[in-house]
Amino acid sequence: MSDVETLDRPPPIGRHGRVSAEEQREFARAKQMLPGGALGGNALAEDVKFVFKRGEGGRFWDVSGNCYIDYVLGSGALVLGHAHPAVQAAVADQAMRGTHFFAYLNEPAVQYAERLMPHFRCAERIRFTTSGSESTFHAMRLARAFTGRSKVLKFEGAYHGNHDYAQLSTSPKRASNYPVGVPDTAGIPDVVKGLTLVAPFNDLEAARAIIAANKDELAAVIVEPIQRIISPQPGFLQGLRDATREHGVLLIMDEVVTGLRYGLGGAQAYFDVVPDLATYGKIIGGGLPVGAVAGRADILDQADPSTKANPGYVYQNGTLQGHPLGCAAGMATLSVLETPGFYDRLFAMADRLRAGLQQVFDRHDMGAVVFGEGPMWHFLFTDRAPVTYRDVLESDQKKLAAFDTELIRQGIFVLPGTRRFVAATHTEEDLAVTFEAFDRACRAFKA
Numbered sequence: 333m334s335d336v337e338t339l340d341r342p343p344p345i346g347r348h349g350r351v352s353a354e355e356q357r358e359f360a361r362a363k364q365m366l367p368g369g370a371l372g373g374n375a376l377a378e379d380v381k382f383v384f385k386r387g388e389g390g391r392f393w394d395v396s397g398n399c400y401i402d403y404v405l406g407s408g409a410l411v412l413g414h415a416h417p418a419v420q421a422a423v424a425d426q427a428m429r430g431t432h433f434f435a436y437l438n439e440p441a442v443q444y445a446e447r448l449m450p451h452f453r454c455a456e457r458i459r460f461t462t463s464g465s466e467s468t469f470h471a472m473r474l475a476r477a478f479t480g481r482s483k484v485l486k487f488e489g490a491y492h493g494n495h496d497y498a499q500l501s502t503s504p505k506r507a508s509n510y511p512v513g514v515p516d517t518a519g520i521p522d523v524v525k526g527l528t529l530v531a532p533f534n535d536l537e538a539a540r541a542i543i544a545a546n547k548d549e550l551a552a553v554i555v556e557p558i559q560r561i562i563s564p565q566p567g568f569l570q571g572l573r574d575a576t577r578e579h580g581v582l583l584i585m586d587e588v589v590t591g592l593r594y595g596l597g598g599a600q601a602y603f604d605v606v607p608d609l610a611t612y613g614k615i616i617g618g619g620l621p622v623g624a625v626a627g628r629a630d631i632l633d634q635a636d637p638s639t640k641a642n643p644g645y646v647y648q649n650g651t652l653q654g655h656p657l658g659c660a661a662g663m664a665t666l667s668v669l670e671t672p673g674f675y676d677r678l679f680a681m682a683d684r685l686r687a688g689l690q691q692v693f694d695r696h697d698m699g700a701v702v703f704g705e706g707p708m709w710h711f712l713f714t715d716r717a718p719v720t721y722r723d724v725l726e727s728d729q730k731k732l733a734a735f736d737t738e739l740i741r742q743g744i745f746v747l748p749g750t751r752r753f754v755a756a757t758h759t760e761e762d763l764a765v766t767f768e769a770f771d772r773a774c775r776a777f778k779a
């Protein structure tokens with residue numbers, strides 16, 4: 333790619349100041365109705381915000397007609413990219429026969445459970461939910477009921493969803509005083525704050541010490557096997573498995589991100605560590621709201637409705653769980669994932685992306701390190717890939733925020749500051765266009 337090529341051709345993607353009157357009107361209406369004009373906790377900067385119109389494969393278009401390459405991919409739910417024909421067909425087909433039946437048995441849910449369970453090594457039972465947050469919430473409740481203990485240990489920088497037991501030290505700006513967590517949101521009752529302990533990720537000795545010191549009160553340790561984008565150090569996950577087992581504490585592997593992404597067996601197979609419970613979301617819904625808790629029969633059977641009269645019964649229910657449309661979308665996705673060579677291609681695509689991006693950064697002397705494992709990637713302005721959450725904090729976060737905003741301006745959609753995904757439907761052309769956009773972003777940034 334020569335300078336002349338990148339400078340002379342009009343960028344095929346990105347906004348470049350094109351905002352239609354229609355999109356402006358939608359921003360204005362959203363601002364009147366929605367807190368902060370946003371649907372959730374992530375709002376884009378004023379000059380790069382957009383309204384999604386449609387998506388296809390690894391790309392999407394905004395209301396003004398501008399095209400972007402998508403590395404957010406529905407927060408990682410769309411491993412097949414947008415509007416995959418097999419998923420569309422499965423959802424349409426199910427929709428013709430009914431969209432929702434409440435959490436009684438329905439055919440797609442039973443079929444999907446049967447297809448998923450052989451892939452998940454811990455899964456003697458599975459219970460569908462409607463999101464990753466619900467999955468971690470219910471896994472924690474099941475663990476508390478099973479052990480008769482109240483506390484759960486999580487790791488600094490890990491995200492397990494939006495509920496009160498998870499919103500501690502997910503992204504603390506100041507150092508945690510382990511094992512005391514730092515609340516990420518207002519509104520968590522004081523009594524609840526103390527129930528979630530926090531340890532540093534990838535520090536097995538620290539985790540072991542906290543587990544041992546709190547063993548009589550600790551129901552479970554919950555871990556993201558790849559924490560956001562930080563890979564576990566060799567032996568870390570197995571060390572947690574051993575330490576939890578030694579003290580009768582349950583190990584919950586939060587596979588909301590890794591499930592079906594790091595192979596059909598997710599992180600359990602990838603790292604060869606089997607937890608007591610695993611939580612799922614994102615990919616298993618094929619882009620629709622499906623989550624799941626899978627694991628040991630003796631733990632999940634606490635939620636057997638025929639035992640409602642028993643004191644040990646655990647309530648786990650939701651209007652939309654086992655959703656037939658979501659299970660149909662998930663099954664259609666799974667069929668593609670089960671195609672021989674699928675993960676080899678996905679991983680190879682991510683490797684090429686990482687290598688190409690590092691070249692662009694190096695060419696411009698940007699002082700960035702591109703890293704990640706398998707189909708997730710990220711870069712930080714630092715000199716080495718992070719091993720702990722503190723390493724991430726010590727990288728140049730301001731520069732990252734500014735560069736990520738420039739990327740969106742150039743048509744590369746990333747969630748600012750957060751790790752990114754690759755879809756199986758990203759094409760070689762998408763990669764080439766991405767490298768050009770990064771090149772433009774580096775120039776703009778330095779200018």
Ligand SMILES: Cc1ncc(COP(=O)(O)O)c(C=O)c1O
Pocket residue numbers: 407463464465466468491492493494556586587588589613614
């Ligand atoms: C590891 C992990 N657990 C749980 C969740 C929560 O899932 P959801 O947003 O579907 O509630 C997320 C969401 O990003 C996640 O990454």
